[in-house]
Amino acid sequence: KNTSDTLSMDEFLVDALKGNVILGEPRNLACLAKTWKGDGSSSKACLQEINENEGVLLTEKLKAVDYEYREEVHWTKCQGLLGTGSFGEVYKMEDKQTGFQCAAKKVQVEHFRAEELTTCAGVTHAKVLPLYGAVKEGLWVTIFMKLMEGGSLGQLLKQCGYLPEDRALDYLSQTLEALEYLHAHNVLHGDVKADNVLLSGDRSHAVLCDFGHAAQLHPDGIRNCLTTGDYVPGTETHLAPEIVMGKHCDFKVDVWSSCCMMLHLLNGYHPWTQYYNHPLCLKIAKEPPPLREIPPSCHPSTVQVITSGLEKEPTKRASAAELRMKTCKALKQVGGLKSSWSGEYREPR
């Protein structure tokens, strides 16, 4: 089918989807999500819109009833808040009909970015959090996703201070696997950090989440400047120099952030914060990369990994694929994954 047919097919589909919740495909959700732009002034929202319920569910475990899927009617939050993502709160939820439990992130329509869904819909990778669907109900967008019993790496760090080198290398390697896949599919994550890495119940598996800052970069390499348009910068301590300087940005910004996360895992605190006050972006632009924050106890190959990922010049910085290989080698050099979860607390360095 040529593009114009496909476009009209998508437009036709969106028209059919408006006002309904169906069991559908990722591309249906991606098309519908693009119509969920907050017009910025909820006063315009007429009564009909406040009552509107539409969306696409991607798994049969979440069952719409008569083309509706409403909170407290068809699904309900259970227990408390799991965490907070970019512009949203995350809850554990249960489908009232099937009893299936998963996680749900609620975002106000005016803060919703279609990229949060268009970049991860249809993405299937062992290291990326699976999307189960999304519905709009009035002025809220609720995004459903797989429940990760181990919580976030950020929460684990708060519990145990900082991680042993082998554990930190293992989580960095899994994060780089996700980035390698996303970058190969022209998706830039935009907010790589410990809070956005979720863990399985036994903490052995990690998945990358939170596409609220993601961007689909055009493969023809047109000048991508993340500080224009509706890009919402990620976490300040993890921002790459080219972002804070408003320069050309590409996938390498995620590699820089992943090594800022690595310093956070190894030290128990974000980089820059022990040496500088806010606004940190001026220091990130001016100062050399924070290599002095690498713990002296680290193996030389671990130092090499972080050094390659914290190159200020993006063209000299390692790609996610290159850094993952270096990280796997470093993990072998330190003797592989040995440290157990003894639950001991390590006072941040």
Ligand SMILES: CN1C=C[C@@](O)(C#Cc2ccnc(-n3nc(C(N)=O)c4cc(F)ccc43)c2)C1=O
């Ligand atoms: C595929 N997809 C769809 C929405 C998404 O952009 C997100 C997110 C997000 C942001 C922050 N935090 C969590 N978060 N999720 C869980 C969970 N699934 O169990 C969770 C559990 C916690 F303990 C803390 C934060 C948590 C999830 C995305 O990636």
